[in-house]
Amino acid sequence: MWAxxxxxxxxxxxxxxxxxxxxxxxxxxxxxDPAWRPAALVADNGVAxxxxxxxxxxxxxxxxxxxxxxxxxxxGVNPFLAPPPAVARRSLRVTAGSGTLPNEQGQVxxxxxxxxxxxxxxxxxxxxxxxxxxxxxETGYEIWHNEPLGILSASPRTLRVYHTPQxxxxxxxxxxxxVSSEAETRTFSLRIVTIDNxxxxxxxxxxxxxxxxxxxxxxxxxxxxxxxxxxxxxLQRRSDYREHxxxxxxxxxxxxxxxSALRGRPFIRDVNPRSGAWQxxxxxxxxxxxxxxxxxxxxxxxDRRSIEAMIKCQIDQVEKLVPVMLxxxxxxxxxxxARVEVPQMSYFRFGERFRWPTDQVLLLGLGIVALPVxxxxxxxxxxxxxxxxxxxxxxxxxxxxxxxxxxxxxxxxASAAIRPSVTGQLPRR
Numbered sequence: 001m002w003a004x005x006x007x008x009x010x011x012x013x014x015x016x017x018x019x020x021x022x023x024x025x026x027x028x029x030x031x032x033d034p035a036w037r038p039a040a041l042v043a044d045n046g047v048a049x050x051x052x053x054x055x056x057x058x059x060x061x062x063x064x065x066x067x068x069x070x071x072x073x074x075x076g077v078n079p080f081l082a083p084p085p086a087v088a089r090r091s092l093r094v095t096a097g098s099g100t101l102p103n104e105q106g107q108v109x110x111x112x113x114x115x116x117x118x119x120x121x122x123x124x125x126x127x128x129x130x131x132x133x134x135x136x137x138e139t140g141y142e143i144w145h146n147e148p149l150g151i152l153s154a155s156p157r158t159l160r161v162y163h164t165p166q167x168x169x170x171x172x173x174x175x176x177x178x179v180s181s182e183a184e185t186r187t188f189s190l191r192i193v194t195i196d197n198x199x200x201x202x203x204x205x206x207x208x209x210x211x212x213x214x215x216x217x218x219x220x221x222x223x224x225x226x227x228x229x230x231x232x233x234x235l236q237r238r239s240d241y242r243e244h245x246x247x248x249x250x251x252x253x254x255x256x257x258x259x260s261a262l263r264g265r266p267f268i269r270d271v272n273p274r275s276g277a278w279q280x281x282x283x284x285x286x287x288x289x290x291x292x293x294x295x296x297x298x299x300x301x302x303d304r305r306s307i308e309a310m311i312k313c314q315i316d317q318v319e320k321l322v323p324v325m326l327x328x329x330x331x332x333x334x335x336x337x338a339r340v341e342v343p344q345m346s347y348f349r350f351g352e353r354f355r356w357p358t359d360q361v362l363l364l365g366l367g368i369v370a371l372p373v374x375x376x377x378x379x380x381x382x383x384x385x386x387x388x389x390x391x392x393x394x395x396x397x398x399x400x401x402x403x404x405x406x407x408x409x410x411x412x413x414a415s416a417a418i419r420p421s422v423t424g425q426l427p428r429r
Contacts, residue, residue, distance in 0.1 A: 262290065368397075
């Protein structure tokens with residue numbers, strides 16, 4: 001009896017809910033329009049909706065639901081993938097300014113004629129960049145980005161500077177050193193030498209005059225050209241002497257030249273599983289350029305009695321390739337393994353500016369570093385590798401720089417030096 005009572009109550013509840021759902025009016029609000037889906041399809045795949053898919057809404061009283069649109073969206077392109085509209089920046093305040101350059105600290109405008117220099121340099125497309133680089137080295141980078149306001153801009157014929165009179169004097173001196181030489185080509189002897197044992201200093205120490213350096217572990221000396229020739233001769237008689245560069249360079253005054261010896265060292269950096277490969281995976285190759293690169297950028301003084309040069313050196317050496325075995329199972333070989341290699345690298349970086357007389361020789365001792373020229377670090381005997389590990393090759397690195405003078409001497413060249421033309425008018429806005 002109790003079972004019949006509960007069954008009757010359940011039937012009565014279901015009937016009541018159905019009746020209430022049919023008689024209760026729909027709540028106010030948008031009713032989804034079946035036409036929305038075809039509109040999305042048009043945006044996604046470019047297919048126009050058919051008449052069957054664009055039927056009318058179920059309820060005429062319900063508002064139509066339309067697809068959101070993006071301004072300037074092309075037809076047939078998904079509007080949701082279009083770039084978002086520009087958002088108004090409420091906290092950013094931008095003004096047009098006063099219309100004049102501020103000069104609270106006495107900034108003045110100067111235009112320097114650099115065409116006598118740039119017209120003669122044919123080794124680079126932008127010879128004026130060298131002038132900008134030397135100005136930044138001399139003045140520092142920060143003063144052009146902080147207070148007071150400063151402007152430094154160069155074109156192939158004109159250098160425009162807006163700064164205080166003190167900075168203008170520094171800029172004028174740098175530009176004078178470029179323009180007065182008319183980009184004359186000078187010959188330099190630049191030797192990159194390595195010696196396994198640094199004991200060469202024992203006999204050469206009395207002829208070397210040390211000069212200060214900023215890089216820890218780096219030494220620099222000056223010596224007369226005659227003593228430099230004697231020292232070089234004694235070094236060349238050593239069995240551990242190696243020279244890694246051409247001894248003579250032709251360099252335009254103010255321009256940079258690079259001496260390098262690089263080679264690509266291939267290795268397997270990873271594996272990519274692929275069912276189509278015969279072994280079930282592909283090797284992903286990699287390559288590291290090892291060797292040395294030395295950049296030499298000289299700038300003569302106006303009287304040509306001293307040289308100021310920026311010298312940068314970098315050495316990359318692959319000490320060894322550490323093998324790693326990865327699990328690459330396949331159906332035919334479930335225990336298959338693949339080898340990848342992780343490079344163990346050694347880096348050396350050096351960059352400093354030096355100034356010395358043209359009748360002196362600059363000798364740099366960069367310390368015992370990685371060997372500049374790439375060599376195989378695994379020695380062999382009769383074609384077979386040695387059974388014990390060896391340390392990567394190291395050597396004492398020396399750089400010897402000597403000025404040989406201009407390529408072609410012209411009578412009266414120094415007295416006929418051209419001074420930079422400077423104008424002080426502000427540009428019209």
